[in-house]
Amino acid sequence: MQETPPQVPNPSLARPPILLATWFGSGYLPGMPGTWGSLAALPFAWAIQYHWGPDGLMVAAIAVFAVGIWAAEVFARETAKPDPGAVVIDEVAGQWLTLALAAPLEPLYYALGFLLFRVFDIFKPWPVSWADRSLKGGVGIMVDDVIAGIYAAAVLVGIGYAIGRF
Numbered sequence: 001m002q003e004t005p006p007q008v009p010n011p012s013l014a015r016p017p018i019l020l021a022t023w024f025g026s027g028y029l030p031g032m033p034g035t036w037g038s039l040a041a042l043p044f045a046w047a048i049q050y051h052w053g054p055d056g057l058m059v060a061a062i063a064v065f066a067v068g069i070w071a072a073e074v075f076a077r078e079t080a081k082p083d084p085g086a087v088v089i090d091e092v093a094g095q096w097l098t099l100a101l102a103a104p105l106e107p108l109y110y111a112l113g114f115l116l117f118r119v120f121d122i123f124k125p126w127p128v129s130w131a132d133r134s135l136k137g138g139v140g141i142m143v144d145d146v147i148a149g150i151y152a153a154a155v156l157v158g159i160g161y162a163i164g165r166f
Contacts, residue, residue: 033085067089068092068093069141073141120149132144
């Protein structure tokens with residue numbers, strides 16, 4: 001008879017590291033937690049950039065990255081999973097980085113930034129794939145999405161120049 005592993009419950013959203021790691025629960029939405037986390041990041045990015053510009057969004061991305069290392073580490077430890085799908089604060093940091101580096105406050109750029117970030121996060125070209133495989137803990141969970149965000153920003157800037165918007 002095969003023994004089934006014990007089920008690890010989802011940690012409670014009542015605790016700050018869990019609330020942040022799942023970006024206010026969006027990581028618990030069904031099917032595509034990374035996409036849900038990236039989508040949930042957009043209204044916050046818009047508000048931050050509207051009030052404080054791209055520099056403010058960059059500062060926020062750095063802050064979310066730092067907090068995300070801690071929050072992701074707590075979540076991973078409590079679920080005994082090295083990179084739990086419900087942790088989406090890494091998508092928030094990568095998405096905000098993409099937008100801070102390359103997106104004027106326009107819906108078209110936000111939509112393109114979202115799509116490009118998801119493509120690089122899903123397909124993981126090198127060194128995104130290297131970081132995803134090689135780095136561990138909260139840092140490992142966070143870094144691959146930051147690299148994906150840099151790639152997405154570079155392509156978004158290229159698109160902006162190609163269409164004469166930058």
